Amino acid sequence: MSVSTHFRPPAVAGLFYPGDSQQLAVEVSALLAECHPPLLHPKALIAPHAGYIYSGPVAAQAYALLTPLRAIVQRVLLLGPVHRVPIHGLATTGADYFRTPLGDVPIDGRAVMEACKLPQVAIHDGAHGPEHSLEVHLPFLQTVLDDFSLVPFAVGMASATEVAQVLDLLWGGEETLIVVSSDLSHYHGYQEAQRLDRQTADDILHLHPLSSHEQACGATPINGLLEAARLRGLRPTLLDLRNSGDTAGDKSRVVGYGAFAFEA
Template sequence: MNIMDIRKSVVSGSFYPETEEEIKRYIEHFNSNFTIENELQIDVKALIVPHAGYIYSGFTANLAYNISSKKQFENIVVIGPSHRHYLKGASIADFKEYETPLGNIEINQEMIKNLKEKFEFICFDEDAHFEHSTETQAPFIKNYFPNSKIIEIVYGEINYKELSLLIDEILNSKNNLIVISTDLSHFYSLKKANYLDNICLNGIINKDLSLLDKECEACGKIGIKAILASAIKNNYETKFLHYCTSYDRTKDDKSVVGYTSFLVGEKI
């Protein structure tokens, strides 16, 4: 296979470990630190998860993947914001495989072709895929959904309503799972971060888009609004799982980043 056919990992060894053994050790550690007391009465359609280094937000993200893996999916579609590259619309990773330390994941080429034909705002901009917001999800996907194919969509300047139409199209199939990648507030005091993040959390819990337009700060806010718009249209529930900040790891309360995870889906 030509190297150009592979979406190479670009943040392994920094945001997450570069070896399978180390990643498995992280996940085992995460899983030893929680129990689900009751079955969550939700048929999962989407996850909202963070994308910082695993030492900061890995537990929070892992929780969502672990719970949702009770059901397997044919395709996992990861949607995240572009942090380093200006982009109008969204770029879809038009490669054949996605590299992870746990082994490569097949990319669904047919699905890429269909989405590019249906949505004018989707292109393939290779530079957009040097992106950690989406890549940090890939090892979790390979671990919990070993037989799934992956689709990576990185968005830039785009209206959340357009992105929501794309999500609706993807969720027309019960074999697809959406992953919305976002962190919350960045570099405030712990008190201020908790205040701002609480607005975001309430917006997601109550599916209240107006709250997200107030003091909520999230780098993936467009993605959050898009999945909430789809949830409102389809009468999906949102289930809060976890919230933390970088303070829990660093003990620095002067400049923290917030993280959360949610499930989105039909109530059973």
């Protein structure tokens, strides 16, 4: 008996980023070409997840670091907040592939099953279906890495420790990269957003837990990463800190974006 292959189709292609594969490849390559990354060997990244016109230049600063690791990174743990479907704990997937206009990214099914042994993790494809916070990172990863598998987690109501437990379980070696998806402050004036986001960046750089989702929509997975970073001695570096008023929007109501790398 044949077993059908389950694909998670793109939800925001043509909205948050180009839906045409050639146009998407050109746009991602152009964003990366604008970067001049420092010499870092990151174990983990924090990068934003808005439409590329807004946050793409900031996200590219994180992904440009991975070019020297193209053949080394073989698995990506990708965690982002849920925006559409409220959930408890962390939702992973029963899909075999996540699809983008650039192709299909295989899911590490063995790692998914291992994570599901933890009580806070469950397969919940309904949470992934409309969610953009993970999807928008995939074209960057497909561009800067060779063959890699994905372990996706949409993070809902969970503690930092519950997130850190998942990271610890699947930590691996240099073949495993962690990516946390998060924007920063939302809908403040330009100068107020700058002030708030500088404080958030300072908290992250000192491995201090974020106090609320007002600082970052992905505060829960960020705090899980910060807990793991403290335990494993990772050092964070700020790569970029801007907002939509700097990239493509007006300055009256902006969204903040930050890019960070964590190195052992």
